[in-house]
Amino acid sequence: xxxxxxxxxxxxxxxxxxxxxxxxxxxSDPYIPKEGGIHPREASQHHSERIGELIKxxxxxxxxxxxxxxxxxxxxxxxxxxxxxxxxxRFLALKFNKPLVGVNHCLAHVEVGRWKTTAKNPVTLYVSGxxxxxxxxxxxxxxxxxxxxxxGIGNALDKLARYMGLSHPGGxxxxxxxxxxxxxxxxxxxxxxxxxxxxxxxxxxxxxYDSGVSKEDVAFSFQETAFAMLVEVTERALAYLDxxxxxxxxxxGANQRLQEMLRIMCExxxxxxxxxxxxxxxDNGAMIAYTGLLMYKHGYVTPLEDSYAKxxxxxxxxxxxxx
Ligand code: AMP
Ligand code: MG
Numbered sequence: 001x002x003x004x005x006x007x008x009x010x011x012x013x014x015x016x017x018x019x020x021x022x023x024x025x026x027x028s029d030p031y032i033p034k035e036g037g038i039h040p041r042e043a044s045q046h047h048s049e050r051i052g053e054l055i056k057x058x059x060x061x062x063x064x065x066x067x068x069x070x071x072x073x074x075x076x077x078x079x080x081x082x083x084x085x086x087x088x089x090r091f092l093a094l095k096f097n098k099p100l101v102g103v104n105h106c107l108a109h110v111e112v113g114r115w116k117t118t119a120k121n122p123v124t125l126y127v128s129g130x131x132x133x134x135x136x137x138x139x140x141x142x143x144x145x146x147x148x149x150x151x152g153i154g155n156a157l158d159k160l161a162r163y164m165g166l167s168h169p170g171g172x173x174x175x176x177x178x179x180x181x182x183x184x185x186x187x188x189x190x191x192x193x194x195x196x197x198x199x200x201x202x203x204x205x206x207x208x209y210d211s212g213v214s215k216e217d218v219a220f221s222f223q224e225t226a227f228a229m230l231v232e233v234t235e236r237a238l239a240y241l242d243x244x245x246x247x248x249x250x251x252x253g254a255n256q257r258l259q260e261m262l263r264i265m266c267e268x269x270x271x272x273x274x275x276x277x278x279x280x281x282x283d284n285g286a287m288i289a290y291t292g293l294l295m296y297k298h299g300y301v302t303p304l305e306d307s308y309a310k311x312x313x314x315x316x317x318x319x320x321x322x323x
Contacts, residue, residue, distance in 0.1 A: 001019060001020065001068045001069075001293060001296075001297065002017055002018070002019050002024065002062065002066055002067050002068055002293075003017065003018055003019075003067065003068060003069045003070070003071050003101075003289040003290070003292045003293035003296065004016075004017050004058065004062075004067045004069070004070050004071065004092075004289060005017075005018065005071045005072070005073075005103070005285045005286060005287070005288030005289025005290070005291075005292055006051075006070075006071070006072045006073065006085050006088065006089055006285060006288060007072075007073045007085070007105070007108075007283050007284060007285045007287070007288045008047045008051070008073060008077075008081050008082070008084060008085040009073050009075065009076070009077025009078065009081055009082060009085070009105050009130075009283065010038060010043065010077055010078055010081060010129060010130060010283065011030055011031050011032075011038055011043060011129070011169075011283070012028055012030045012031070012282065012283040012284065013028065013029045013030065013031065013046065013047045013050055013051060013054065014026065014027070014028035014029075014054075014283065014284045014285035014286075015027055015028075015051075015054045015055060015057075015058050015285045016058075016284065016285035016286040016288070016289045017058060017061070017062045017067065017289060018286055018289040018290045018293060019293075020293065023280075023286040023289075023290075024061070024062060025058060025061045025062060026279075026284065026285055026286050027054050027057050027058060027285075028054075028284065028285065029046075029050045029053075029054055031043045031046040031047070032168065033168050035167075036162065036168070037155075037158055037159070037162065037168055038078070038129070038168070040078040040079065040080050040081065041080055043078060043080070043081050044078070044080035044081045044083070044084050047081055047084045047085065048084045051084065051085075051088050055088070055092070064092075064096050064098075067096075067098060068098070068099075068293075068296070069098060069099050069100075069101055069292055069293060069296040070089055070092050070093050070096075070098050070099070070100050070101070070292075071089075071100075071101045071102075071103050071288050071289055071291065071292020071293065071295075071296075072085050072086060072088075072089035072100070072101075072102060072103065072288065072292075072307075073085055073103055073105045073108065073288045074086065074102035074103060074104065074105075074302075074307070074309065074310050074313055075104070075105060075309060075310030075311050075312065075313030076104075076105060076106070076130070076131070076310070076311055076312055076313045076314070077105060077130070077309075077311060078311070079309060079311045082309030082310070082311060083309045085309075086102075086307055086308060086309050089307070090304060090307055093304075094304075099296060099301045100301065100302050100304070100307055101292040101295050101296050101300050101301060101302050102302040102306070102307055102310075103288050103291045103292050103295065104291075104313050104314075104315055104317075104318050105283075105288075105313070106126060106131060106133065106135070106142075106314075106315040107142065107291055107315050107318055107320075108287040108288050108290070108291040109124075109126050109128070109249040109250055109287060110124050110126065110135060110142060110247070110249060110315075111287065111290060111291045111294060112249070112276060112280050112284075112286065112287035112290055112291070113247045113248075113249040113274070113275075113276045113280075114247065115276075115290055116276040116277060116280055117247065117274035117275070117276055118274070119245045119247045119272070119274040120245065121136075121137060121243060121245065122136070122243065122245035122246055122247035122274065123135070123136045123145075123234055123237045123238050123241065123243050123245070123246050123247070124136065124246075124247045124248075124249060125230060125234045125246065125247070125248050125249070125250075125253075125262070126249050126250045127152070127153050127154065127230065127248070127249075127250040127251070127252035127253055127258070128152055128153075128154050128250035128251045128252060128282070128283070129152050129154035129155050129158065129169075129251060130152045130154070130155060131147075131148075131152050131250065132147060132148040132152045132153045132154075132196070132198075132230070132250075132252075133146070133147040133148075133315075134146040134147065134194070134230075134233050134234055134237045135315060136237060136241055136243065137320065138241075140319050140320050140321065141316055141318070141319065141320060142315045142316065142318075142320060143316055144314075144315065144316065145194055145233075145237045145240070145241075146193075146194035146195050146196065146233040146236075146237065147195055147196075148195070148196055148197060148198060149192065149195050149196070149197040150197050150198060150199040151198050151199050151202075152198075153198055153226055153230065153252050154169075154171055154250070154251055154252045155198075156198035156199070156201065156202050156226065157170050157171040157174045157222075157226075157252065158170040158171065159202050160174060160202050160205050160206065160218070160219075160222055161173050161174050163202075163206050163209065164209055164215050164218065164219075169251075171251065171252055171254075171255065172254070174219045174222065174223065175219075175223070175255050175256065175257065177215050177216045177218075177219035177220070178216070178219040178220040178222070178223045178224075178257065179220075179257075180216040180220075181214075181216040181217045181218075181219055181220020181221070182216070182217065182220070183213075183217045183220075183221075184217075184220065184221050184224060185208055185213060185217060185218075185221040186221075186225075187201055187204050187205055187208070187221055187222065187225045188200050188201050188204050188225075189225055189228065189229060190229065191229050191232055191233060194233055194236065194237070195233075196229045196230065196233060198226060201222065201225060201226060205218055205221070205222045208221065223255075223257055223258075227255075227257060227258045227261050228261070230258070231258075231261050231262055231265050234246060234262065234265070235265050235269065238269060238271055239269075243271075244269075244270065244271040244272065245271060245272050245273075245274065246262055246265075246266050246271055246272070246273050246274065247274045247275070248262060248273070248274070248275040248281075249275075249276065249281060250281065250282065251281060251282035251283065253275055253281045253282075254278050254281050254282070259273075259275060294322055295321075297322075298321040298322050299321065300321075
């Protein structure tokens with residue numbers, strides 16, 4: 001069986017075809033803001049201008065006749081972007097008479113991670129631009145055991161980078177600077193129960209930069225503080241749930257320092273650490289195609305009247321019918 005997947009919840013417009021075993025083809029056309037951060041209307045305009053071309057390219061590799069199901073990222077994400085993706089997906093399903101499956105974007109990050117690693121029942125740390133969550137499966141649902149109370153860690157890194165004059169996306173630039181940092185400056189470490197918060201940390205790091213501390217040291221101090229918060233909550237989830245696997249997904253998961261900190265924590269506890277290949281870490285069409293395929297094979301089809309954009313779509317609301 002083959003599924004077409006369309007992702008476009010925020011910056012990355014990405015279309016892929018997968019079968020049960022592997023990614024057959026994927027084309028992406030990221031929106032890169034001219035200045036500042038992601039502007040929802042500009043991003044959606046980008047998506048609507050480019051999606052036709054991407055779909056044509058995909059169909060030139062895998063003809064529509066070979067595709068069994070059309071999967072699309074239904075949420076969470078930016079409303080205007082989600083509406084472009086939902087509209088195009090509905091159009092394709094109607095025109096070619098194919099079943100449609102609306103996929104939860106967070107669920108897709110987790111499932112593609114499990115697909116491309118050997119993790120079976122992990123505690124997943126999902127760290128991206130808009131989301132930061134600690135997720136684990138209990139019975140037929142994924143549950144969120146901890147999450148950000150304000151902005152996502154990726155968004156926090158991007159904001160700090162922008163403040164220090166670096167262009168979007170800031171995460172990789174902060175990582176490069178942090179590698180050269182030498183001095184650690186204390187910053188607010190905010191873990192409340194199982195949740196964390198980053199906006200106060202961003203403000204404090206900006207103050208630190210204003211006081212004359214180098215970009216390298218600010219980046220280093222920021223990463224050490226923010227990542228320690230994420231690792232603490234992930235470790236606590238492992239302990240509470242008595243699990244022994246950690247899966248790292250989402251764009252920020254590409255960060256080598258975060259990977260190293262998680263790996264050390266896992267070694268200390270006798271747990272295993274997993275991360276999918278980099279191209280499947282951040283937002284991508286293959287994760288939507290794969291999760292859509294999984295859902296379709298377990299009886300899911302999204303009727304047209306339910307295929308609207310869901311900007312606040314929660315992972316817990318999806319019943320998980322597969323192993
Ligand atoms: P996503 O929404 O999952 O595609 O993730 C996008 C976010 O990942 C953006 O906020 C990027 O700044 C961030 N990001 C990408 N690469 C890195 C990196 N190496 N270190 C930290 N953040 C990163
Ligand atoms: Mg994402």
